Amino acid sequence: MTDSPPISLSDVSYFYGKGALKKQILFGVGTDVRAGEIIILTGPSGSGKTTLLTLIGALRSAQEGSVKVLGQELNNAKERALIKIRRQIGYIFQSHNLLDSLTISQNVQMAMRFSKAKGGNTRKQIQDVLERVGLGEHMNKYPSALSGGQKQRAGIARALVNKPSIVLADEPTASLDKQSGRDVVDLIQELAREDGTAVVLVTHDNRILDVADRILHLEDGHMKSLTEAVSEDTSRMLNLLSKHDPSSASYLASFAFALARVAFADNEVTEEERIAMQRILRDVAHLEPAEVNFIMELSMMQRLAQSQMADRTGDGLGADRTKHFVESLYEIARADGSVSPEEINEIRAITAEFGIAHPE
Numbered sequence: 001m002t003d004s005p006p007i008s009l010s011d012v013s014y015f016y017g018k019g020a021l022k023k024q025i026l027f028g029v030g031t032d033v034r035a036g037e038i039i040i041l042t043g044p045s046g047s048g049k050t051t052l053l054t055l056i057g058a059l060r061s062a063q064e065g066s067v068k069v070l071g072q073e074l075n076n077a078k079e080r081a082l083i084k085i086r087r088q089i090g091y092i093f094q095s096h097n098l099l100d101s102l103t104i105s106q107n108v109q110m111a112m113r114f115s116k117a118k119g120g121n122t123r124k125q126i127q128d129v130l131e132r133v134g135l136g137e138h139m140n141k142y143p144s145a146l147s148g149g150q151k152q153r154a155g156i157a158r159a160l161v162n163k164p165s166i167v168l169a170d171e172p173t174a175s176l177d178k179q180s181g182r183d184v185v186d187l188i189q190e191l192a193r194e195d196g197t198a199v200v201l202v203t204h205d206n207r208i209l210d211v212a213d214r215i216l217h218l219e220d221g222h223m224k225s226l227t228e229a230v231s232e233d234t235s236r237m238l239n240l241l242s243k244h245d246p247s248s249a250s251y252l253a254s255f256a257f258a259l260a261r262v263a264f265a266d267n268e269v270t271e272e273e274r275i276a277m278q279r280i281l282r283d284v285a286h287l288e289p290a291e292v293n294f295i296m297e298l299s300m301m302q303r304l305a306q307s308q309m310a311d312r313t314g315d316g317l318g319a320d321r322t323k324h325f326v327e328s329l330y331e332i333a334r335a336d337g338s339v340s341p342e343e344i345n346e347i348r349a350i351t352a353e354f355g356i357a358h359p360e
């Protein structure tokens with residue numbers, strides 16, 4: 001293998017249907033996923049997440065752009081090449097898709113049949129992977145004897161048994177309760193780290209965003225970074241708050257964000273912290289529960305976006321983006337004709353917060 005990223009998307013567009021019924025679903029989507037990187041793909045229902053995942057998974061082909069997976073260009077590739085790629089990918093679905101008439105161990109074995117045998121002892125391989133996901137004791141049980149979380153773990157074992165270089169997971173926690181959902185993503189994260197697997201995980205569960213190295217957001221088939229998505233939502237939030245209480249809208253926004261920063265201080269937001277935040281915001285702002293949720297989730301996303309941006313400045317936000325970032329701040333400061341010392345101080349504070357060197 002070369003150093004090229006396991007997944008490389010460039011200007012990908014996808015259409016369902018033909019003729020008058022032709023409908024564009026994805027618009028010029030592009031990103032690279034590195035080995036060992038965990039990407040979370042979020043976005044509203046119908047935004048194209050599953051479609052994008054099936055393109056990466058070689059289960060359908062894009063009409064425009066380039067989808068390169070493990071060094072292979074998938075667009076216009078021969079079926080044989082697609083099959084070869086599919087064998088190197090582990091798929092985890094929303095529902096576990098286990099066959100009820102087979103035991104857990106037989107279900108995992110089924111996945112091995114479809115893939116090239118990597119030699120060694122099949123029995124031992126199955127046992128090892130089931131032990132890794134904590135199902136060693138349950139390998140001879142039927143799916144009906146397991147809990148939802150355990151079944152999803154079996155689904156993960158099945159996805160991993162062939163030691164794939166890429167794991168694609170489509171809403172793997174959607175049918176699980178909170179704790180089992182958390183356990184399942186923690187497991188996916190741990191396994192990916194150990195094996196250097198590239199993971200693309202689709203979810204609209206904001207609770208699990210923290211496992212991501214990078215969050216991408218799809219909206220009506222357009223890909224955005226978390227930062228872009230959050231800044232759009234922020235103006236929605238300010239609108240919402242100013243309808244309720246124009247004089248304190250920006251105070252409330254900063255306040256919500258401050259709460260999120262504290263909750264995130266240890267890099268993990270517990271359920272207790274979420275509940276406390278919700279309660280405080282409700283008391284302070286007299287908002288509807290749905291509005292409180294929106295503001296809280298957005299504040300959490302803001303916090304994540306900020307730390308991701310800071311992370312990336314570490315290994316290079318890129319000279320161009322850094323320059324653009326600082327220049328944009330100055331452009332705003334200059335908008336009233338001059339840059340005051342207060343404005344310079346504020347810009348210094350912001351650049352410091354984002355880990356960007358302020359040009360002298």
Ligand code: ADP
Nearest residue numbers: 016017025043044045046047048049050051052
């Ligand atoms: P998501 O996973 O984000 O909910 P999907 O990728 O499943 O979104 O769907 C994106 C859009 O494509 C939706 O408008 C959906 O109705 C449409 N779509 C999905 N599958 C098909 C299909 N097989 N034929 C036509 N339209 C489809």
Ligand code: MG
Nearest residue numbers: 049050051170
């Ligand atoms: Mg979907």
